[in-house]
Amino acid sequence: MHLDDVWLRYHRGTPWVLQAVTARxxxxxxxxxxxxNGAGKSTLxxxxxxxxxxxxxxxxDRPATVGWVPERFPADQTGTVTGYxxxxxxxxxxxxxxxxRAVDEWVQRLGLGRFRDVKLPELSKGTAQKVGLAQALLAPPDLLILDEPWEGLDAATRELVPGIVLEVVARGGSVLVSDHRGETVRLPGAATWTVADGTLTTAAPDTGQRCVVEVAVEAADLAGAVARLREQGHQVLRVREEVGS
Incomplete structure (x- = not known):
């Protein structure tokens, strides 16, 4: 998908919110x-x-299936979670x-089961955000757009978001996500777009970025697993005994 010399202002004679934005x-x-805040991220x-x-x-070249999750889900609508x-x-x-099947899957994954028959205006902000995330994923999106998706979510659901993003990418989809919490550090290989004064600066992914993956292995295979990881060029930072073992 391409943005070709895109400009936007909300009314004639008002300042430009975005100017000469070109990106792919x-x-x-x-x-x-x-x-x-106010730089134009949400507008973009x-x-x-x-x-x-x-x-x-x-x-x-906007893809056919776009999943859009606004920063604040508009929950002032009629109907229940399941109905919506x-x-x-x-x-x-x-x-x-x-x-x-799709509704059941995302209700279960996002912990919305006990809210199925609750009307949307009665939901808390965090629960409404879960509904907003669910609706964007009912049909696997070719492009998923998340505007501050972690805002208002409980800790368990915040942990799910990076995995959902990587699932979309694994299917060949693209993801754009705005973030001021620093949560996107868990999205390896991401390009960055910075909006300032109405203009956009782009930066390619940092191919030198490293990630830490925790792997649990059987105690009997510990020495072999460490040796194999090192042979593959990975750095083993530490070995610890599993809690509760």
């Missing part, structure tokens, strides 16, 4: 969007999602059986 979102790539993400149209320039997600699955073009 690669298939299977992760882009972290950075910038201070809404343009890419198709929620807003540019005043000048073009957004081209079922309706969104139908909008996504899922047949009834597939829609039911």
């Amino acid at each position: 979102v690669e298939p299977g790539g992760i882009v972290v969007v950075l910038g201070r 993400l809404q343009l890419i999602a198709g929620v807003l149209r540019p005043t000048r320039g073009r957004v081209t 997600l079922s309706a969104m699955a139908a909008v996504r073009g899922l047949r009834p059986a597939a829609a039911t």
Whole structure:
């Protein structure tokens, strides 16, 4: 997907929110969007999602299936969690059986089971954000756009977000995510886009970035596992006994 010399302002005669933005979102790539509050991050993400149209320039080659999670999910809607997600699955073009499976899967994964029959306006902010995340994933997205997705979520669900992002990428989809919490440190190989004063600066992924992976092995195989990791060029930082063993 391409942004070709994109400019945006909300009304004629008002300042430009974005100016001369040109960038490319690669298939299977992760882009972290950075910038201070009010810099235009959310506006940029809404343009890419198709929620807003540019005043000048073009957004081209947008994938067919876009999952969009705004910073604050608009929960002031009628209906229950199950009713809303079922309706969104139908909008996504899922047949009834597939829609039911998708709703059940994401309700279970995101811990929404006890809220299925709760009306959306009665949800807490964090629970509403889970619903917003679920609706974006009912049909596997070719492009997933997350605007501050960790805001309001409980710790258990925050831990799920990086894995969900990597699942989308593993299927060949692309992900854009804005973040001011530093959570995206757990998204290896991400490019960065920085929005400041209405302009966009892009940086390629840091191919030298290293990640720490915790691996549990049987005690009898410990020496062999450490040796194999070192043979493959990995650095073994420490070995510890599993808690409770």
